[in-house]
Amino acid sequence: AQSVSQHNHHVILSEAASLELGCNYSYGGTVNLFWYVQYPGQHLQLLLKYFSGDPLVKGIKGFEAEFIKSKFSFNLRKPSVQWSDTAEYFCAVIPDNNAGNMLTFGGGTRLMVKP
Amino acid sequence: EPEVTQTPSHQVTQMGQEVILRCVPISNHLYFYWYRQILGQKVEFLVSFYNNEISEKSEIFDDQFSVERPDGSNFTLKIRSTKLEDSAMYFCASGEIKNIQYFGAGTRLSVL
Numbered sequence: 129a130q131s132v133s134q135h136n137h138h139v140i141l142s143e144a145a146s147l148e149l150g151c152n153y154s155y156g157g158t159v160n161l162f163w164y165v166q167y168p169g170q171h172l173q174l175l176l177k178y179f180s181g182d183p184l185v186k187g188i189k190g191f192e193a194e195f196i197k198s199k200f201s202f203n204l205r206k207p208s209v210q211w212s213d214t215a216e217y218f219c220a221v222i223p224d225n226n227a228g229n230m231l232t233f234g235g236g237t238r239l240m241v242k243p
Numbered sequence: 244e245p246e247v248t249q250t251p252s253h254q255v256t257q258m259g260q261e262v263i264l265r266c267v268p269i270s271n272h273l274y275f276y277w278y279r280q281i282l283g284q285k286v287e288f289l290v291s292f293y294n295n296e297i298s299e300k301s302e303i304f305d306d307q308f309s310v311e312r313p314d315g316s317n318f319t320l321k322i323r324s325t326k327l328e329d330s331a332m333y334f335c336a337s338g339e340i341k342n343i344q345y346f347g348a349g350t351r352l353s354v355l
Contacts, residue, residue, distance in 0.1 A: 160342050171247070172286075172334065172346035179342070218286065222342050228291040228299020229274060229342050235285050 130155035132219055134234035141209050142242050149204040149237050151219030158224035161202040163193055167215045211243045245269045247347035249335050255353045256325055264320045264350045268337030275318045276336040325354045
């Protein structure tokens with residue numbers, strides 16, 4: 129079965145700092161990859177997704193992620209974070225052959241941005 | 244922007260009681276899902292539902308769990324006889340196409 133690892137559980141940054149959150153998955157076949165964000169008290173929101181094509185994908189709010197197949201990674205980046213980016217970030221995968229569209233989530237990374 | 248709505252936001256129940264968690268998916272969506280997150284653990288898949296039947300279910304989704312789309316707008320998760328370990332945040336999600344899933348804010352279930 130596939131699994132997803134997010135190695136950073138808590139990240140604290142100052143505003144304008146650059147962000148990179150790690151995500152690694154274990155699955156040998158083709159995968160669909162996602163980053164979700166959960167702002168305090170709100171629902172999970174889709175930040176960006178990768179299905180195929182250009183491995184560098186851009187999402188909302190200035191976020192981007194790069195799929196590196198050889199490293200089984202899909203790291204999330206943002207060049208300059210804002211206080212409003214304080215949230216929990218979840219990486220998730222769906223194997224391409226999964227009939228039920230089952231998202232497998234990582235454990236999440238709590239990001240705190242200090243003003 | 245359309246949203247997935249879940250009610251109630253918090254449900255408290257006694258062990259052994261039945262609970263029904265309610266979800267109103269986004270109106271033109273065809274794929275429906277339930278996930279749960281036990282405090283301090285990962286978000287876990289429970290079940291997916293398409294074309295009025297279960298597409299896939301996890302090991303967690305045993306005979307105590309059932310889903311229903313009773314009236315074409317609601318999507319419910321029923322737990323027949325709740326256990327202490329069912330205490331979790333339950334998330335409903337829906338999608339217009341495969342793989343893209345939009346989540347509700349969740350229902351916190353507390354089993355006493």
